[in-house]
Amino acid sequence: MIQRILLYILVFSGSCMVVRAQVKKPALPPIDSSARAADTSARRNIAEKKQPPPPLPDSVYEVPGGIRVGIDISRFLLKAFQPYRTDVSFAADMRIKKDLYLAAELGWHTTSHSDSNYTYKGNGIFTTVGVDYNFLRKISNKERYMIYGGIRYGFAHLNYEAPSYTIYDSYWGDKLPGSFPKTSINAHWVELILGLKAEVLKNFFLGWSIREKIKVSGPKKDIAFPPIVIPGFGSGTKGSQFDWQYTVSYCIPLNNIKVHVPRKAPPKKR
Amino acid sequence: MKYFIFLLLLTAVACDDETKVCDQALNTDAHMRFIRDSAGVRRDTTMGDVTFFALGMDSIYRRQAVSDVFFSLSPVADSSLFYLRVDSLSIPDTITFRYERQPHFISPGCGFATFFSLDTVIATHNTIQSLIINQKAITSTTNDTAHITLYFGI
Numbered sequence: 136m137i138q139r140i141l142l143y144i145l146v147f148s149g150s151c152m153v154v155r156a157q158v159k160k161p162a163l164p165p166i167d168s169s170a171r172a173a174d175t176s177a178r179r180n181i182a183e184k185k186q187p188p189p190p191l192p193d194s195v196y197e198v199p200g201g202i203r204v205g206i207d208i209s210r211f212l213l214k215a216f217q218p219y220r221t222d223v224s225f226a227a228d229m230r231i232k233k234d235l236y237l238a239a240e241l242g243w244h245t246t247s248h249s250d251s252n253y254t255y256k257g258n259g260i261f262t263t264v265g266v267d268y269n270f271l272r273k274i275s276n277k278e279r280y281m282i283y284g285g286i287r288y289g290f291a292h293l294n295y296e297a298p299s300y301t302i303y304d305s306y307w308g309d310k311l312p313g314s315f316p317k318t319s320i321n322a323h324w325v326e327l328i329l330g331l332k333a334e335v336l337k338n339f340f341l342g343w344s345i346r347e348k349i350k351v352s353g354p355k356k357d358i359a360f361p362p363i364v365i366p367g368f369g370s371g372t373k374g375s376q377f378d379w380q381y382t383v384s385y386c387i388p389l390n391n392i393k394v395h396v397p398r399k400a401p402p403k404k405r
Numbered sequence: 406m407k408y409f410i411f412l413l414l415l416t417a418v419a420c421d422d423e424t425k426v427c428d429q430a431l432n433t434d435a436h437m438r439f440i441r442d443s444a445g446v447r448r449d450t451t452m453g454d455v456t457f458f459a460l461g462m463d464s465i466y467r468r469q470a471v472s473d474v475f476f477s478l479s480p481v482a483d484s485s486l487f488y489l490r491v492d493s494l495s496i497p498d499t500i501t502f503r504y505e506r507q508p509h510f511i512s513p514g515c516g517f518a519t520f521f522s523l524d525t526v527i528a529t530h531n532t533i534q535s536l537i538i539n540q541k542a543i544t545s546t547t548n549d550t551a552h553i554t555l556y557f558g559i
């Protein structure tokens with residue numbers, strides 16, 4: 136009897152130990168080396184999240200560059216309206232940044248006028264230097280259309296004279312003849328420009344611009360004999376001058392301009 | 406079409422021929438005003454019988470009632486001599502104007518005119534009591550201010 140009681144106690148306690156063990160400890164997965172490696176990387180990711188991400192390298196792409204040279208054909212049309220003027224003007228620009236162009240113009244001019252009151256002769260050269268900024272947002276990097284604003288500094292040197300003139304006086308009955316000797320002067324001005332250029336054929340451009348020219352220094356209106364025309368500027372008796380230009384130009388593709396676009400880190404996910 | 410009209414407008418604004426139109430006065434007349442000085446009281450006066458001309462030339466005013474006269478100085482000499490009688494009963498005076506001349510380009514459409522700068526004005530004092538030069542520059546842009554004022558005691 137005592138042996139049977141001891142056997143029951145032993146079996147009961149043994150079964151209790153088994154049940155207790157199954158409740159307290161869930162079944163562990165099989166331990167292997169790959170599971171241990173996964174746990175290690177998870178710990179490393181947590182550590183990395185605490186540090187700022189390293190900067191990403193900039194994106195670099197190229198846009199077509201080169202020197203664009205052209206002629207202003209509006210000056211030939213101008214002669215139809217102002218026959219006393221002969222102007223030849225060349226324009227050039229060069230891309231120095233994605234939307235920024237270094238621009239210059241060079242030209243010369245002659246004036247020849249004769250009527251019953253006076254004869255006039257003048258000639259000179261001019262140049263302008265400045266920059267253009269392209270406002271147009273392009274679809275492709277290879278596009279070279281432009282809608283631009285620009286600013287120029289202009290300089291002209293000219294010689295002019297009135298070989299003969301006649302002043303009429305009805306009372307004294309005099310035709311007073313005279314002449315003004317050759318005069319040499321310089322003029323400086325600033326131009327503000329709005330315009331556009333379109334690539335109608337490969338490397339071949341048409342463009343027009345309107346410009347307001349403001350004289351900074353040069354012949355004053357109240358001097359005895361101001362020039363009729365200041366080369367590159369326009370009227371010699373005005374302080375400011377509105378003008379326009381129509382250019383036909385060809386771009387010599389010499390180089391490409393590298394454009395760096397800084398990359399931004401992607402926004403953090405919540 | 407709009408583009409073409411826009412270009413035409415630009416052309417019209419920027420390409421006007423300045424040699425075609427003369428829109429400024431070419432006259433550079435001197436302006437002389439008459440003032441009567443009566444016992445220290447000076448007032449503008451209209452002279453009833455004014456005859457005025459340059460010696461050797463036609464009359465500019467012949468027996469007219471005027472309060473001031475406009476006349477041109479000789480553009481070929483540096484002085485001009487004028488005859489003035491303001492009343493049929495008064496003794497005539499002569500007035501000598503000495504000046505500098507300068508041709509001036511008025512505009513591409515007008516050509517040249519002569520601008521004068523008065524130096525001295527000398528008058529006999531038969532009827533003229535005194536005179537003053539108000540403005541030396543005689544140009545086409547001169548306003549209505551008289552260049553010379555003549556004072557009379559009659």
